[in-house]
Amino acid sequence: MFTDETTLLSSLLTDPRMREALRSSSQTFITKHALNDSLSAFVLSLDLDQLDKQAECLIQKRFSEVKMLLPRTIAQLGKDAWCRFSEYATRYWPRGHRRHLLDAVQFGNYCFSRSQPFDRCEWSCLQFLLGSNRFSLQWFKLDSPWHYALLIQWRYQGICYFRWFSNQAPTHPENHSP
Amino acid sequence: MMLSGLGFRPPLADWIRSRPSEIECLEITAEHFFDGGQEQLQWLSEHYPLFIHGLGLSLGSPGTLDSETLRHFIQVVEQSDPMWISEHIAFTQTTEHDLGHLNPVRPTHSNLITLADHARQLSDLCAKPLILENITSYLRLSGEMSEPEFLNTLCSQADCGLLLDVTNLFINAQNHQFDPVEWLHQIEPAVIKQLHIVGYAQRDGQFHDWHDAPIQEDLWELLEAVLEYAPVEACIIERDGGFPARNDLQKDLLRMKDIAHVYR
Numbered sequence: 001m002f003t004d005e006t007t008l009l010s011s012l013l014t015d016p017r018m019r020e021a022l023r024s025s026s027q028t029f030i031t032k033h034a035l036n037d038s039l040s041a042f043v044l045s046l047d048l049d050q051l052d053k054q055a056e057c058l059i060q061k062r063f064s065e066v067k068m069l070l071p072r073t074i075a076q077l078g079k080d081a082w083c084r085f086s087e088y089a090t091r092y093w094p095r096g097h098r099r100h101l102l103d104a105v106q107f108g109n110y111c112f113s114r115s116q117p118f119d120r121c122e123w124s125c126l127q128f129l130l131g132s133n134r135f136s137l138q139w140f141k142l143d144s145p146w147h148y149a150l151l152i153q154w155r156y157q158g159i160c161y162f163r164w165f166s167n168q169a170p171t172h173p174e175n176h177s178p
Numbered sequence: 179m180m181l182s183g184l185g186f187r188p189p190l191a192d193w194i195r196s197r198p199s200e201i202e203c204l205e206i207t208a209e210h211f212f213d214g215g216q217e218q219l220q221w222l223s224e225h226y227p228l229f230i231h232g233l234g235l236s237l238g239s240p241g242t243l244d245s246e247t248l249r250h251f252i253q254v255v256e257q258s259d260p261m262w263i264s265e266h267i268a269f270t271q272t273t274e275h276d277l278g279h280l281n282p283v284r285p286t287h288s289n290l291i292t293l294a295d296h297a298r299q300l301s302d303l304c305a306k307p308l309i310l311e312n313i314t315s316y317l318r319l320s321g322e323m324s325e326p327e328f329l330n331t332l333c334s335q336a337d338c339g340l341l342l343d344v345t346n347l348f349i350n351a352q353n354h355q356f357d358p359v360e361w362l363h364q365i366e367p368a369v370i371k372q373l374h375i376v377g378y379a380q381r382d383g384q385f386h387d388w389h390d391a392p393i394q395e396d397l398w399e400l401l402e403a404v405l406e407y408a409p410v411e412a413c414i415i416e417r418d419g420g421f422p423a424r425n426d427l428q429k430d431l432l433r434m435k436d437i438a439h440v441y442r
Binding site: 093 | 212213234239240269271275276277278283284289315316318384388419
């Protein structure tokens with residue numbers, strides 16, 4: 001039950017199924033959500049193409065932030081990156097000022113759970129940034145049994161640092177917080 | 179005299195710390211200092227006039243402001259003692275969703291009350307003058323008054339100024355086909371206190387505010403039209419990505435100062 005335009009617009013922008021329902025029949029949509037006269041007039045006044053564009057823009061802006069936080073994962077996903085991200089992003093809307101970090105960590109989880117390419121090391125760095133641990137030591141097996149990596153992270157006066165050691169030289173990230 | 183400056187971003191930190199004469203003021207995004215960085219903030223406040231800019235207070239959402247975001251925002255203001263603070267004429271969240279970015283509010287009397295109440299509350303709690311920024315949106319919402327009329331009334335009811343984003347005005351004008359100078363001339367000139375400007379992007383026949391491009395000639399022309407029209411006090415280049423060599427930013431800042439000099 002919607003009581004104001006902002007909440008209704010917010011739901012339309014975050015839920016593609018609601019936008020599809022509105023596009024297929026505005027009257028059914030109004031009846032289903034029991035919209036009052038004022039909210040009915042509001043949804044009928046919406047330009048649905050503009051609404052779709054605004055909704056896509058919200059996902060694009062999130063993607064551009066996540067691209068900066070998970071550059072290696074996005075590079076590994078290649079041409080599929082945008083598709084995978086938009087699939088994921090309509091189901092989860094992170095809250096608060098750390099939402100970009102949360103988004104990147106959740107997107108990493110999403111890729112992992114669907115066996116998509118995913119860089120565990122950069123994802124671990126973001127998890128450390130989100131958490132409150134002062135120190136972390138992690139050992140990773142890379143793409144072959146004799147390639148390994150060691151990731152050491154620590155927090156000092158609110159700033160996170162990390163060092164990365166690997167015997168697969170070309171693939172290591174820079175040694176600073178993402 | 180109009181101050182020219184930049185939005186503070188970590189990739190520019192070293193250059194900003196070297197105190198180049200082109201940078202006369204800085205705009206700080208409050209959210210970037212919610213989790214720390216107080217020493218850096220203190221250094222910046224000791225060396226530059228600052229403005230604190232909010233992204234996530236969602237002044238256009240009905241109901242109360244998010245107490246946690248508000249608490250953090252006030253802390254940043256107290257630590258930095260800015261000349262003024264700013265937020266957007268937009269909503270970014272509701273009780274159910276955080277949309278993460280700026281969305282338009284319809285120019286209605288009811289939204290005017292919501293925005294003006296939130297704006298006054300923010301300004302009172304921070305004990306600082308507040309200015310509100312126009313946003314860019316692919317979704318154009320019509321209401322009970324025109325957008326300039328809505329902005330003029332809002333500034334009057336909330337006792338605040340306008341942060342006119344020249345790029346947002348230009349992009350909206352292109353995407354929704356109206357004349358930006360005609361729009362500008364419907365705004366009360368005295369309310370325009372500060373400007374934002376950054377290059378726009380173009381893709382798929384639309385204009386976008388990706389904040390990663392150099393300022394284009396048509397934007398410089400619109401900036402001149404604004405400075406000719408209104409007594410602007412500060413202008414900020416709002417670059418978020420695709421950071422150019424310092425020389426390019428220096429050139430833009432110097433050009434901005436030259437233009438400002440002509441109109442003052």
